[in-house]
Amino acid sequence: DAKTTQPPSMDCAEGRAANxxxxxxxxxxxxxxxxxxxxxxxxxxxxxHGLKNNETxxxxxxxxTEDRKSSTLxxxxxxxxxxxxxxxxxxxxxxxxxxxxxxxxxxx
Amino acid sequence: xxxxTQSPRHKVTExxxxxxxxxxxxxxxxxxxxxxxxPGHGLRLIHYSYGVKDxxxxxxxxxxxxxxxxxxxxxxxxxxxxxxxxxxxxxxITPSGRGDEQFFGPGTRLTVL
Numbered sequence: 001d002a003k004t005t006q007p008p009s010m011d012c013a014e015g016r017a018a019n020x021x022x023x024x025x026x027x028x029x030x031x032x033x034x035x036x037x038x039x040x041x042x043x044x045x046x047x048x049h050g051l052k053n054n055e056t057x058x059x060x061x062x063x064x065t066e067d068r069k070s071s072t073l074x075x076x077x078x079x080x081x082x083x084x085x086x087x088x089x090x091x092x093x094x095x096x097x098x099x100x101x102x103x104x105x106x107x108x
Numbered sequence: 109x110x111x112x113t114q115s116p117r118h119k120v121t122e123x124x125x126x127x128x129x130x131x132x133x134x135x136x137x138x139x140x141x142x143x144x145x146x147p148g149h150g151l152r153l154i155h156y157s158y159g160v161k162d163x164x165x166x167x168x169x170x171x172x173x174x175x176x177x178x179x180x181x182x183x184x185x186x187x188x189x190x191x192x193x194x195x196x197x198x199x200x201i202t203p204s205g206r207g208d209e210q211f212f213g214p215g216t217r218l219t220v221l
Contacts, residue, residue, distance in 0.1 A: 032207070032208060034208065034209075036210075041196070041215065042214065042215070043112075043198050043200070043211075043212025043213055043214055043215055044151065044198070044210075044212050045212070046209050046210065046211065049207070049208070049209065087150065087151065089151075091208070092208060094139060094141070094156050094158065094164075094202070094208060095153060095156070095166065095167075096153070096208065096210070097167075098150045098151040098152070099150060100148070100149075100150045101150060
């Protein structure tokens with residue numbers, strides 16, 4: 001099972017892009033990378049996922065390196081409401097291994 | 109909101125007592141999960157279910173059992189609660205056709221004294 005590693009905290013200025021890295025160097029070929037976020041003590045919220053190709057949706061973009069050993073979640077224009085803990089998870093077949101999360105503070 | 113409720117939302121119990129947490133969903137999703145979340149450990153999968161009476165263990169299943177006799181309910185039981193099981197417990201579901209995307213309930217905060 002893949003293990004994911006994330007920096008514990010990051011800061012970002014409001015309106016700027018937030019780039020959150022995740023290392024998953026042990027990921028296997030059929031394991032996906034997922035990103036979730038958790039605001040306060042609520043349940044985690046799905047953001048985006050990918051296997052090999054870069055992905056974009058209305059919330060964020062996901063950039064996966066060619067060797068798949070790391071990825072970056074990009075919030076293109078961070079707002080104060082994006083302040084949360086962001087989790088990178090890897091896996092498939094219903095079993096995800098979660099990182100410890102990055103606490104993102106978006107500052108005015 | 110994926111129609112997931114958890115009960116109770118908060119519980120305080122004593123060591124050695126049995127505890128059952130309930131996860132209820134309203135949309136007949138096949139896949140359901142139980143996680144625990146602890147500082148320094150993040151989210152860890154306890155058990156998951158892929159249908160009525162079909163369950164499998166996650167990475168931290170010792171001390172926990174589950175049952176799913178109806179599609180809508182997934183029960184997590186601590187047969188004899190210990191202080192190490194003090195945690196926040198989250199239930200999640202995966203909607204059909206959504207791969208491994210998981211949608212989470214509001215959580216249950218359990219304290220074992």
